[in-house]
Amino acid sequence: MTLETNAAAVVTVVAGRSVVRVAPPFHTFEGAGFPVRRPFPAAELPFVDPFLMVDQVGPVDLGPGEAKGAPPHPHRGFETIQYVLDGDIANADSRGHRAVVRAGGVQWLTAGSGIVHEALPTPEFLAAGGRQHMLQIWLNLPARHKGVAPRSQNAEAADLPTVTTPDGAEVIVLAGTSHGVTGPFATRTPVLVAHARIARGGRARFTAPAAHNAMVYVMQGDVVTCGRPVPDGHLALLAQDADEFTVEAPGAAAEVLVLTGEPIGEPVARSGPFVMNTAAELRQAERDHSRGLMGRMPV
Secondary structure, eight states, X not given: OOOOOOXXXXXXXXXXXXXXXXXXXXXXXXXXXXXEEEEESOSSOOOBTTEEEEEEEEEEEEOTTOOOOEEXXXXXXXXXXXXXXXXXXXXXXXXXXXXXXXTTOEEEXXXXXXXXXXXXXXXXXXXXXXXXXXXXXXXXXXXXXXXXXXXXXXXOGGGSOEEEOTXXXXXXXXXXEETTEEOSOOOSSOEEEEEEEEOTTEEEEXXXXXXXXXXXXXXXXXXXXXXXXXXXXOEEEEOSSOXXXXXXXXXXXXXXXXXXXXXXXXXXXXXXXXXXXXXXXHHXXXXXHHTTTTOOOOO
8 A cells, every 4th residue: 555645644554454434533621621632422433332432632732830630520430541641640539549640650540339539730740831641541341340449550651561563663551461461450341552652664463352342543643544544633443353453654653542342232321420321320320429428539
């Protein structure tokens, strides 16, 4: 395949799986007003079982006092994956857990039966400013795990296994197994969460059972997927028709987020920070939160 482009980067997903659709992002604001681009959930693509959401924050260069975060908010019934690429985030929750996630680090928060959580820039980052860039991924929990006790797992950049392939890619594995390494996070659903930096002319090959959903989100660079153009920020949803796929960057260096997972196959009822199986369970979550049963942030 010959590609011609004037863009800074091109990614091609070839071989193995085919492409079901390419989802564009929309731009919105979260938390205290930080901008994000989001390929899903959207009306055309509400979720990709078992994944519920992908948000990319930045990269954006902030001046002193400009950094924003997410003030206290509840969660129940799913997991959040906070992957900080630049900047830092101070996390705290109603279970008393506090941790700062710095560049290259991850917080994996299992909300389970319910928790109140905040994610704010550190006082140092707020005062000095700097580059802010992170990914926020929501992962559903099966009904049998929605009532588990909340849990926070944290990893620094050095804890994430990184593989440099002979084909010119650097693959960082957050969860699941790829390229002979396994990420540090225990998961309740079989998934792969990987970040690939691909040099110009390089490639990275990924495998996943054909029955698992798989997608490639382009964090940086214009994309061509099996001959279809996919602009920067778009997501390629792959068909369940093979157990491997390859990501290439023939034009210039590029970065992608690779997500694969075993579908849970259960009804999804969601309302803001709660993801359950039925509307009745959502109403119960709202009542429990209002009564303080998910805990309260310390004053």
